Amino acid sequence: MLFLRKKTWWPVIVGIGFALLEVTSFYISKRPLGASRGYTVIGSIIEYVLFPKHAAKVSYWQQYEPYIEWTMAMLVGIVLGSFISSVSSGEFKLRLVPEMWRLTKGPSKLKRWYWAFIGGLMVGFGARMAMGCTLGMLIAGVIQLSPAGFIFMMSLWMGGANMTVLFYRLKTLALMKRD
Amino acid sequence: MEEMFVRLKNTFDPDTLSSLYGASSLWGGLLLGVLLGIILQKGRLCKYSVVSGMFRMQDFSFFRVGTPLLMIAMVLVYFLKDAGEVELYLPRTVIFAQLIGGVLFGAGLAISGYCPAIAAGALGEGALDALPTMAGMIAGSIIYAELYHESLFDRLVSYIDIGRVTFQDIFLVFNHWFFIMGFVVMCVMFLIGISMYDEFLKASFSVIGRASKLFKK
Numbered sequence: 001m002l003f004l005r006k007k008t009w010w011p012v013i014v015g016i017g018f019a020l021l022e023v024t025s026f027y028i029s030k031r032p033l034g035a036s037r038g039y040t041v042i043g044s045i046i047e048y049v050l051f052p053k054h055a056a057k058v059s060y061w062q063q064y065e066p067y068i069e070w071t072m073a074m075l076v077g078i079v080l081g082s083f084i085s086s087v088s089s090g091e092f093k094l095r096l097v098p099e100m101w102r103l104t105k106g107p108s109k110l111k112r113w114y115w116a117f118i119g120g121l122m123v124g125f126g127a128r129m130a131m132g133c134t135l136g137m138l139i140a141g142v143i144q145l146s147p148a149g150f151i152f153m154m155s156l157w158m159g160g161a162n163m164t165v166l167f168y169r170l171k172t173l174a175l176m177k178r179d
Numbered sequence: 180m181e182e183m184f185v186r187l188k189n190t191f192d193p194d195t196l197s198s199l200y201g202a203s204s205l206w207g208g209l210l211l212g213v214l215l216g217i218i219l220q221k222g223r224l225c226k227y228s229v230v231s232g233m234f235r236m237q238d239f240s241f242f243r244v245g246t247p248l249l250m251i252a253m254v255l256v257y258f259l260k261d262a263g264e265v266e267l268y269l270p271r272t273v274i275f276a277q278l279i280g281g282v283l284f285g286a287g288l289a290i291s292g293y294c295p296a297i298a299a300g301a302l303g304e305g306a307l308d309a310l311p312t313m314a315g316m317i318a319g320s321i322i323y324a325e326l327y328h329e330s331l332f333d334r335l336v337s338y339i340d341i342g343r344v345t346f347q348d349i350f351l352v353f354n355h356w357f358f359i360m361g362f363v364v365m366c367v368m369f370l371i372g373i374s375m376y377d378e379f380l381k382a383s384f385s386v387i388g389r390a391s392k393l394f395k396k
Contacts, residue, residue: 004217006221008221008222008223009221009222011222011240011243011244011247011374012243012244012247012370012374014218014221014222014224014244015222015243015244015245015246015247015248015251016247016248016251017218018215018218018222018244018248018252019247019248019249019251019252019255020251020255021211021214021215021218022248022252022256023252023255023256023259023265024211025211026256026259026265026268027259027264027265028199028200028207028210028211029200029201029202029204029207029208029211030200030201030202030265030266030268031202031268032268033211033215033296035295035296035299036295036316036320038295039295039313039316039317039320040320040324042317043317043318043320043321043324044324045187045190046317046321047321047324048186048190049183049186049187049190050183052186057328058324058325058327058328059327059328060323060324060327060328061324064324066190067190067191067192068190068191068192068195068205069195069203069205069208070202070203070204070205070207070208071208072208073205073206073207073208073209073212074208074209074211074212074215075212075296075299076209076212077208077209077210077211077212077213077214077215077216078212078213078215078216078219078296078299078300078303079216079299079300079302079303080209080212080213080216080303081212081213081214081215081216081217081218081219081220081300081303082216082217082219082220082225082299082300082301082302082303082304083216083303083304084213084216084217085216085217085220085221086220086303086304086305091220091304092304092305093305094305094307095305095306095307096307096308097308098226098227098228098292098306098308099227099228100227100228100231100232101227101231101292112308113308113311114311115290115291116290116291116292116293116308116309116311116312116315117291117311117312117314117315117318118287118290118291118315119287119288119289119290119291119292119293119312119315120287120291120293120298120311120312120313120314120315120316120318120319121287121315121316121318121319121322122283122284122286122287122290122291122315122319123284123287123288123291123293123294123295123312123315123316123319124287124315124316124317124318124319124320124322124323125280125283125287125319125320125322125323126280126281126282126283126284126285126286126287126319127280127284127295127316127319127320128280128319128320128323128324129276129279129280129283129323129336130276130277130280130281130284131270131271131273131276131277131280132270133284133294133295133296134294134295134296135295135296136270137270137277139248139249139252140268140270141270142249142253143249143252143253143256144253144256144267144268144269144345145253145257145345145346145347145355145358145359145362146269146270146272146343146344146345146346147272147274147341147344147345147346147349148270148271148272148273148277149270151272151274151277151278151281152277152280152281152284153281154281155277155278155279155280155281155282155284155285156281156282156284156285156288157285158281158282158285159281159282159283159284159285159286159288159289160233160234160285160286160288160289161234161285161289162286163234163285163286163289163290164231164234164235164289167289167290168235170235
């Protein structure tokens with residue numbers, strides 16, 4: 001397995017592989033790839049196990065019934081595949097704070113984990129509101145020429161780029177004023 | 180306590196393990212997930228610095244992977260659909276909800292640096308700060324479900340709902356290959372430009388910048 005030992009592949013080859021995988025998913029499972037549904041079903045299962053009487057009243061769980069399903073198996077598969085790939089290329093390393101965060105926001109672990117939780121909250125809420133995440137809405141929407149995917153792509157870019165400038169206090173705006 | 184275990188056992192349905200094909204089969208999800216995890220890791224996509232570098236305009240891995248992905252997958256899916264092998268699985272288009280939800284999603288992505296699939300990939304790679312992100316995603320979807328219960332929010336979210344449509348339905352174009360051709364041409368131009376910038380134009384720009392600074396002094 002020589003190609004697994006390489007650290008990176010050329011981006012175009014990765015893109016072609018991803019596209020073939022997407023088509024395989026259409027062929028095998030009759031649906032595009034998707035991940036955020038799995039998190040919603042985990043939430044549904046948690047609520048069903050802890051408070052079954054309350055969960056029966058929530059109308060949103062009628063769409064996401066508390067049964068283990070395709071996207072949850074997919075999440076487990078992504079963790080496994082990434083583990084296999086990073087171990088075989090010797091890149092696997094446990095780390096608590098990413099390198100780029102350390103450069104801009106300092107080495108504090110608690111701060112990183114706190115902001116990761118807040119960001120995850122926004123990602124989960126936004127994904128449910130837009131009815132899909134980057135896999136299930138952006139990629140699947142764009143490749144089927146649905147306007148939903150294009151709208152989601154534009155609004156994701158608007159939110160992300162503006163929030164990066166605001167949150168990390170980049171000097172981009174200051175530079176634009178000075179020039 | 181025992182009731183909880185019984186309820187936990189109820190969530191698992193053994194019929195989902197019976198075959199590889201079909202939308203509810205767990206084996207199909209696991210197989211596709213392993214391949215997707217390998218591809219995400221080899222493309223350097225599941226790293227905080229790459230996601231954050233995309234929004235900072237420093238790292239173009241996402242554009243360089245995403246452009247061939249979108250155009251090749253679009254051509255293949257429509258080709259197989261015309262051949263009658265696959266069926267489309269269209270998402271619902273709700274313009275207001277997708278605008279607001281997308282802005283929220285992007286803001287969260289800029290802060291935490293992991294989107295739902297990439298968080299799982301980063302966890303497999305050893306980045307432990309994907310764990311609070313995953314917990315946050317579960318908590319966020321629970322909060323959404325509790326809010327959705329109320330009718331005002333429901334009406335607000337489904338404001339401009341135009342159903343499961345595609346562009347050729349909206350513009351009444353008889354042949355979808357016109358759209359695909361235009362998209363592929365734009366994608367190829369973008370891919371060539373961004374690859375050239377990443378491979379050697381960035382270096383030459385910095386050389387030119389340094390040289391012009393020397394001349395000013």
